[in-house]
Amino acid sequence: MALGQNGPVTAQGYPQYAPVSAGLYARARMVTPGGVNSPVRAFHAVGGVPRFITSAQGPYLTDADGRTYVDLVCSWGPMLHGHAHPHLVDEVARALAAGTSYGAPTRAELELAELIVGRTPVDQVRFVSSGTEATMSAIRLARGVTRRDLVVKFAGCYHGHVDALLAEAGSGVATFGLPGTPGVPASATESTLVLPYNDREAVAATFAEHGHRIACVITEAVPGNMGVVPPVDDFNGFLAKTCSAHGALFISDEVMTGFRVSRRGQYGVDGAGWRPDLMTFGKVMGGGFPAAAFGGRAEIMAELAPDGPIYQAGTLSGNPVAMIAGLANLRLADHMAYDRLDEASARLQRMVSEALTEASVPHVVSAAGNLFSVFFVKDDDTTMTSVRDFTDARRQDSHRFKMFFHAMLQAGVYLPPSGYEAWFVSTVHDDQAMERIAAALPGAAWAAAHARSDGEGKR
Numbered sequence: 001m002a003l004g005q006n007g008p009v010t011a012q013g014y015p016q017y018a019p020v021s022a023g024l025y026a027r028a029r030m031v032t033p034g035g036v037n038s039p040v041r042a043f044h045a046v047g048g049v050p051r052f053i054t055s056a057q058g059p060y061l062t063d064a065d066g067r068t069y070v071d072l073v074c075s076w077g078p079m080l081h082g083h084a085h086p087h088l089v090d091e092v093a094r095a096l097a098a099g100t101s102y103g104a105p106t107r108a109e110l111e112l113a114e115l116i117v118g119r120t121p122v123d124q125v126r127f128v129s130s131g132t133e134a135t136m137s138a139i140r141l142a143r144g145v146t147r148r149d150l151v152v153k154f155a156g157c158y159h160g161h162v163d164a165l166l167a168e169a170g171s172g173v174a175t176f177g178l179p180g181t182p183g184v185p186a187s188a189t190e191s192t193l194v195l196p197y198n199d200r201e202a203v204a205a206t207f208a209e210h211g212h213r214i215a216c217v218i219t220e221a222v223p224g225n226m227g228v229v230p231p232v233d234d235f236n237g238f239l240a241k242t243c244s245a246h247g248a249l250f251i252s253d254e255v256m257t258g259f260r261v262s263r264r265g266q267y268g269v270d271g272a273g274w275r276p277d278l279m280t281f282g283k284v285m286g287g288g289f290p291a292a293a294f295g296g297r298a299e300i301m302a303e304l305a306p307d308g309p310i311y312q313a314g315t316l317s318g319n320p321v322a323m324i325a326g327l328a329n330l331r332l333a334d335h336m337a338y339d340r341l342d343e344a345s346a347r348l349q350r351m352v353s354e355a356l357t358e359a360s361v362p363h364v365v366s367a368a369g370n371l372f373s374v375f376f377v378k379d380d381d382t383t384m385t386s387v388r389d390f391t392d393a394r395r396q397d398s399h400r401f402k403m404f405f406h407a408m409l410q411a412g413v414y415l416p417p418s419g420y421e422a423w424f425v426s427t428v429h430d431d432q433a434m435e436r437i438a439a440a441l442p443g444a445a446w447a448a449a450h451a452r453s454d455g456e457g458k459r
């Protein structure tokens with residue numbers, strides 16, 4: 001056994017010595033399935049004990065064993081300004097003292113809606129409590145407005161755990177989706193068509209055959225849930241135009257990218273000449289609280305209850321504390337904030353790539369602006385130089401990632417515990433945090449270099 005900063009390293013290569021977290025995890029497993037409330041938190045992709053977090057400040061997390069980590073998960077995106085930002089804490093404290101939920105409209109939700117409408121191409125938004133609820137509602141609205149049933153999605157894109165969107169492609173192009181999990185009836189996915197991402201021909205062929213029955217195409221504005229896979233050659237614009245030509249709606253899911261990749265999300269990056277019919281937001285816009293939204297063209301949104309016939313509702317929708325947190329998060333996100341985010345992300349991408357190159361670890365840093373992830377490439381895979389779709393993403397070397405992850409964790413850097421997740425920085429990832437990452441990288445790159453390259457390229 002070698003001894004790392006965070007305790008002994010086992011024969012498998014990852015530290016098991018997190019006794020307080022391990023105890024809490026064992027207790028949690030008794031009362032919660034897998035001990036966690038969202039699967040990836042359980043560390044199944046990397047093994048070892050998930051760290052129980054007790055507090056967080058700026059770019060750092062502290063776990064129940066008293067160790068601190070530079071946080072490169074940032075609650076999977078929301079914490080754009082790091083943890084416990086003083087302005088956010090003040091605003092939320094005041095909101096709490098004014099009562100936490102009224103079930104009636106407030107000025108804060110109106111102002112957050114105005115802010116979102118001002119920064120994005122949507123005319124109106126409706127608030128919900130999670131990204132899942134946002135995409136579920138957007139799809140219902142698209143089907144209700146078009147009076148069509150078929151939904152097109154892309155393999156590897158994640159839109160929350162909506163039944164119709166938990167579909168896996170059958171073989172070949174334009175096959176109807178099969179449920180991706182037990183518990184989803186075939187009837188929920190038989191109206192879902194799953195296509196390869198970035199594949200214009202597949203989209204064109206599908207519309208040629210089924211165009212008159214397609215209600216909508218939904219895509220992540222930049223897929224970030226199979227690792228980061230950038231859209232190639234204005235793929236989003238192509239989808240928008242194809243939908244429009246066939247009377248289908250284009251839903252751009254910006255739950256991850258919205259207000260993170262730019263002030264105006266990925267739409268602000270993609271440019272002009274088209275706009276999505278519907279968009280979904282979450283993560284950053286909730287400032288770390290459960291808030292999300294879907295929005296779009298006024299005439300589409302007018303079809304929603306109470307003015308229109310399509311039903312959608314929520315007891316805690318537009319929760320006043322969440323709205324105040326979201327407002328604070330977005331108001332702090334000025335041009336300078338995005339300069340800092342872009343700079344921190346670019347610096348991190350460079351550092352990781354240099355360390356891996358130095359250790360002769362084949363890899364691809366796959367980025368779209370400040371959103372990025374790192375794919376480890378298997379030894380015998382000589383052709384993987386970029387990642388275009390889910391088939392490419394699954395070629396990654398999960399075992400190498402696992403060894404890299406645990407070496408980083410041991411050295412005090414908390415990465416997303418799966419090679420299929422984006423890495424997130426914040427505006428407060430400063431020199432000190434970066435230096436700690438820089439200090440951790442050579443050892444982690446060494447661990448990856450000496451790991452056996454293996455074949456389990458699956459989540």
Ligand SMILES: *Cc1c(COP(=O)(O)O)cnc(C)c1O
Nearest residue numbers: 130131132158159160220255256
């Ligand atoms: C996180 C995410 C969702 C789901 O949001 P939840 O709040 O976890 O339900 C949907 N779409 C995308 C692109 C996401 O990244």
